[in-house]
Amino acid sequence: MIIKEKSNWFRMLFVWHGSVLPDIFPRLVALLLLSSLIVYFRGQFFEYKIPLNPTPFTLIGIAMAIFLGFRNNASYDRFWEGRKLWGALLIDSRSLTRQALTLTQLPAQSGKVVAFTRLVIAFAYALKHQLRRTDATPDLQRLLPPDLAQTVQKVKFKPIRLLQEIGLWVQQLKTEGQIDTIAQAAFDHNLNQLSGIVGGCERIAGTPIPYTYSVLLHRTVYIYCFLLPFGLVDSIGWMTPIMTVFVGYTFIALDAIVTEIEEPFGLEPNDLPLNSICQTIETSLLEMIDQEAPAFPPRRKPYWAD
Template sequence: MLSYNPKEWFSFIFRFHKGDTFRKLIPLMAGIGVYSAVVAFLEIEYWQLADTSHIKNTTVMHTMLGFVISLLLVFRTNTAYDRWWEGRRMWGSLVNNSRNLAIKLAVMLKDKEDKEDKDFFKRMIPTYASVLNLHLKNADISHELFDDATLSPAHYNHKPNMVAKAITGRVNDLYIGGKLTGDQLIILNAEVLSLTDICGACERIKNTPIPYSYSAFIKKFIFFYVMTLPFGYVFQLGYFVVPVVVFIFYVLASLELIAEEIEDPFGTDANDLPLEKISENIKRNVEELLQ
């Protein structure tokens, strides 16, 4: 995720970062420019259309459809941002729940003989965040999560469930061994259950993309809208229609590209959530609490 100062206007205007939509759209913008220039040449030099030509009235269609396309793009970007923000809320909940679980365990496990158990949770609670991060990125996850522990056989696929199961099993062992009371078990159970709830919510965001027909319709709408722009506006703008049409395409296509990037907030794009940094913060907080 990019770190920036939102009050520096000029840095936004003149800076083109790696994931900027302008870089991605350069080939298409060049093609649109050439297409607009060809249409302008044909209408001005070859066909020499008069101002009374009915083609001039195609701008009426663009005026009417401009409102429709703006509504579609607003809905598209809002939906994508809602997914991004919900992902951030889920990982914020993971931070808080990890801290709460560590605080409660630090208070309940006071005796010196509980050091081994505290060391276990000191490693496993941050491990859940790290494994969930890799799981959401579809990255390879080593079964050897630390030097002295192999948590599952190679055929076990869902690693976050595996880590949550290990944490739940250790909490249950503490209860069976008399180190935790029934009331304390109930108190810890809510925090442990929240780990799986957060994982499920993140998987729902990742595995449920915007419906194909909706996404495809917006792309087609933008394409045909821009393709018809030069025909009518040549009469008012002449060859200046080329940069105007290219700029309109850049604005509309950029909104769609931004929505595509942020609708899956768990990837490795420039604007995706900083899951590695959040996982490191969880590890640091838990280690401080379970000393």
């Protein structure tokens, strides 16, 4: 995710990185060339004048506003719900660690608490890897005891298995008589929350906005943009290419942004920085049990959190 300080209003007009412009540049150039040709031939096509004016575009505008507005809102809701789920992951991880410290009598530095905290951290990394379809092995080996790491690697739903392990850790404490059922239920409540986070992320990752919407919106936007110069050429002459590209830029750019944030768990410029959140979880949880966090590799680009 691109994280930049808001700059001066004037300089912001010429930003290149972090804007969607590099992505859609070729399409805008195509639009510019087409509309220049149309101006050159004055809207004629082999001696046939295309009799178009801006009115029908006003009418289509209504449908466009509904499609774009809807798809934009729906996509941003997915993005923001994804962010909320990962924020809740940070919250519940901390709550679980606090419970391990205060509902039990275990000291912060004891092996049991460290093992528990590492399980919770591994859970976050495992979820990240599942959502991004990347290999969880290095993180699991770094954080878990070797045999557990091996078991978890074999299963399909890794975060769920880790959740189960956290549950068994709590169960053992109960069996040893260190906590009673009420404390166990308090842990269990937060495990339910984590289960909810996994399910929520899987839902967003697995169920896109109905495909038909994307097709319909996509088509409307492009037909609109490539018919527009015919509608404008009679009234604004050689300004047609400039205005067409301006209108086209706004619609095509929105279509492109929306397609990106619709799937918020990927690695595109506007996707959620899952890796950074995992590192924050690791740092925060280790701080709670008075341990140093490992040194994380620096960001690939200064303004880009992955």
